[in-house]
Amino acid sequence: MQDYQSQKPIVLDILDAHRTMPGNLLPILHGIQDTLGYIPAAAVEDIAKALYLSKAEVHGVISFYHYFRTTPPGKHTIRICRAESCQAMNSKALEHHAKQTLGIDFHETTPDEHFSLEPVYCLGNCACSPSMTIDDEVYGRVTPEKFDQLVAACKGAK
Incomplete structure (x- = not known):
């Protein structure tokens, strides 16, 4: 993880722009x-x-929007849909399983920095609920078993 002093010129350039x-x-x-x-504190x-x-x-705006992170993300970001269609198809059980399996909550990163877990409020994949993404790949009809397979495949890919 980089310290802020090495990132500060980037932040200042963005501010100036x-x-x-x-x-x-x-x-x-x-x-x-x-x-x-992420946005360094x-x-x-x-x-x-x-x-x-x-x-x-500034902190109020950062903390209001779920999109913004204040810690570095993991190598892979998992987003679980929390919209109505996915909730109707038991995404709460998927959320619970993901949190238990990864040992983290939403907006956190695993200690090995491999995965970050984020909520999202619609992936546009309602016909295949519950849905999630790993990085930019969308997955539908995700069960706890399918979640485990996807995470294992992600860990296996270097």
């Missing part, structure tokens, strides 16, 4: 996360100073 844009906070946060994979102060906001205001 968006500083005069109306409604610039969200594009800045997206830019940082898209580039670094130490960047909040730089963002707040650049935009004349309080650190609490």
